[in-house]
Amino acid sequence: xxxxxxxxxxxxxxxxxxxxxxxxxxxxxxxxxxxxxxxxxxxxxxxxxxxxxxxxxxxxxxxxxxxxxxxxxxxxxxxxxxxxxxxxxxxxxxxxxxxxxxxxxxxxxxxxxxxxxxxxxxxxxxxxxxxxxxxxxxxxxxxxxxxxxxxxxxxxxxxxxxxxxxxxxxxxxxxxxxxxxxxxxxxxxxxxxxxxxxxxxxxxxxxxxxxxxxxxxxxxxxxxxxxxxxxxxxxxxxxxxxxxxxxxxxxxxxxxxxxxx
Numbered sequence: 001x002x003x004x005x006x007x008x009x010x011x012x013x014x015x016x017x018x019x020x021x022x023x024x025x026x027x028x029x030x031x032x033x034x035x036x037x038x039x040x041x042x043x044x045x046x047x048x049x050x051x052x053x054x055x056x057x058x059x060x061x062x063x064x065x066x067x068x069x070x071x072x073x074x075x076x077x078x079x080x081x082x083x084x085x086x087x088x089x090x091x092x093x094x095x096x097x098x099x100x101x102x103x104x105x106x107x108x109x110x111x112x113x114x115x116x117x118x119x120x121x122x123x124x125x126x127x128x129x130x131x132x133x134x135x136x137x138x139x140x141x142x143x144x145x146x147x148x149x150x151x152x153x154x155x156x157x158x159x160x161x162x163x164x165x166x167x168x169x170x171x172x173x174x175x176x177x178x179x180x181x182x183x184x185x186x187x188x189x190x191x192x193x194x195x196x197x198x199x200x201x202x203x204x205x206x207x208x209x210x211x212x213x214x215x216x217x218x219x220x221x222x223x224x225x226x227x228x229x230x231x232x233x234x235x236x237x238x239x240x241x242x243x244x245x246x247x248x249x250x251x252x253x254x255x256x257x258x259x260x261x
Contacts, residue, residue: 022049022068025140029066033058034136034143038066042153046070047209052146052153059135063146069114069209113209118142120186120208129180130173130204147199154199158192158234167238170203174231175247177205178224182251183260187212187220191227193234214255224248 029035036054043050048069055064118137121144125133133145147154162170174196181188188195188211195207214220225248232242254260 019049022051025068025138026051026053026066028138029053029136029141029143032136035064035066039063042148052148055146061145063148063150064135065132065144065146066141067117067144068141114138114140114142116211117207117209120211123184124181124186124208127180127184129177130202131208132204132206147197147204154197154204156194157196157198157203158194160198162238164238166201167235168240171231171235171240171242174203174205178227178231179251179254179260182214182224182255185213185215187214187217187224188227189220189223192230214252221248221252224252 023038026035026038033056036056039052039054041049042052042065048067051066051068053064053066055061114137118134121131121134121142124131132147135143135145137143157170178188178191186208188205188208190207190210191205195205197204197206212220212223214224225245228242228244228248232240232244235242251260
């Protein structure tokens with residue numbers, strides 16, 4: 001059975017702040033010797049809930065974050081076509097089930113979203129990008145590095161007030177990241193200050209399930225520019241004047257001709 005804080009039972013913990021199916025999803029990491037106990041909810045949204053958990057010694061960390069995707073409603077399947085354009089499902093049975101939106105098809109599609117995010121995090125972390133280190137994933141959850149301490153988790157950048165010099169440095173670093181991602185054929189496609197975590201002078205980008213591969217997704221160029229417009233909108237509060245369209249065009253041309261690092 002999954003480990004819980006000593007002062008409360010599993011049933012009480014689940015009723016207080018956790019869905020029972022989420023605990024089942026986290027249990028897989030417990031069984032693998034990666035997670036010791038669930039500590040608290042970091043963030044809960046319509047697509048997923050993120051938990052702070054105590055890590056097992058094998059991960060060489062005190063805490064980890066587990067992002068558990070909701071079984072229903074993870075995506076409005078009528079509105080996600082732009083993010084799935086270019087993705088190929090090789091298994092015919094799964095492809096037909098996804099197209100028909102059967103229960104099995106929805107479960108399979110959810111698993112693909114999870115795997116898609118884990119793939120991006122793994123590729124980008126290995127490349128040196130500022131993303132959480134991914135440790136493992138299942139059909140419903142991603143286990144990754146936790147940003148924060150025992151008292152509080154990192155804040156969304158949207159809710160942080162920065163000094164102007166620090167803001168400028170973080171913007172330069174973020175644009176470096178966007179270029180690095182594109183060089184690895186990844187466009188975030190939902191980048192904003194809500195998807196950037198800030199902790200003690202460092203920023204890490206999260207939430208990659210919808211990322212696009214520009215080699216196959218027709219919308220990648222447009223969404224790259226949208227990402228940069230969102231970045232420009234946030235940094236304008238610090239006086240930054242950023243030509244999002246121009247930067248997107250320059251990056252895209254470099255990517256097309258293989259000039260990105």
